[in-house]
Amino acid sequence: AQSVTQLGSHVSVSEGALVLLRCNYSSSVPPYLFWYVQYPNQGLQLLLKYTSAATLVKGINGFEAEFKKSETSFHLTKPSAHMSDAAEYFCAVSVTGFQKLVFGTGTRLLVSP
Amino acid sequence: DGGITQSPKYLFRKEGQNVTLSCEQNLNHDAMYWYRQDPGQGLRLIYYSQIVNDFQKGDIAEGYSVSREKKESFPLTVTSAQKNPTAFYLCASSQLAGGITGELFFGEGSRLTVL
Numbered sequence: 206a207q208s209v210t211q212l213g214s215h216v217s218v219s220e221g222a223l224v225l226l227r228c229n230y231s232s233s234v235p236p237y238l239f240w241y242v243q244y245p246n247q248g249l250q251l252l253l254k255y256t257s258a259a260t261l262v263k264g265i266n267g268f269e270a271e272f273k274k275s276e277t278s279f280h281l282t283k284p285s286a287h288m289s290d291a292a293e294y295f296c297a298v299s300v301t302g303f304q305k306l307v308f309g310t311g312t313r314l315l316v317s318p
Numbered sequence: 319d320g321g322i323t324q325s326p327k328y329l330f331r332k333e334g335q336n337v338t339l340s341c342e343q344n345l346n347h348d349a350m351y352w353y354r355q356d357p358g359q360g361l362r363l364i365y366y367s368q369i370v371n372d373f374q375k376g377d378i379a380e381g382y383s384v385s386r387e388k389k390e391s392f393p394l395t396v397t398s399a400q401k402n403p404t405a406f407y408l409c410a411s412s413q414l415a416g417g418i419t420g421e422l423f424f425g426e427g428s429r430l431t432v433l
Contacts, residue, residue: 214358239421241424246406246426246427247426247427248322248426249408249410249422249424251422254421295361305366305376308353310359311360
């Protein structure tokens with residue numbers, strides 16, 4: 206069965222600093238991978254998705270993620286954090302033929318001025 | 319605008335009462351899902367439905383029930399058998415045919431508090 210592990214329940218950065226949120230996946234077949242963002246008391250919004258077309262995926266709000274099969278990772282990065290990036294971020298995985306996403310436990314990003 | 323509408327956004331109920339959360343979508347999506355979110359536990363799948371009049375249990379279905387009588391609607395009932403119902407509930411939908419497998423679109427959520 207597929208799964209994802211997000212390292213770090215909280216990540217703190219200063220405004221303007223690099224953002225790095227870690228996600229490792231487990232899947233016996235090529236996966237589809239997703240990053241979602243959630244602002245307080247709201248639903249989840251898709252940031253980006255990996256569907257095997259390209260290993261470096263660019264998403265909304267300046268975020269990107271790189272699929273590394275050898276490391277089974279799909280880490281989320283942004284060169285320069287903004288205060289508005291403060292939110293909870295979820296990594297998720299699915300595989301062909303299955304219509305269910307499996308989510309990680311989430312990482313809360315805190316951005317200080 | 320197309321999207322998913324959940325109601326109510328906040329709900330308070332006494333212990334032992336059944337409550338029903340509404341979820342409506344106008345995206346013409348085939349599949350609909352209910353997730354439960356608790357702090358530090360991510361999202362856990364309660365039920366999902368890929369077609370009208372059919373649905374499957376997710377990972378934590380005990381104490382919940384659903385129906386799918388119309389393509390656009392997928393209400394969730396939290397029954398008195400659910401031992402710890404206080405949580406944030408999220409409804410989602412996805413396009414099965416021709417869509418990226420697993421990509422979900424979410425509603426704004428319903429926060430249920432049992433007193």
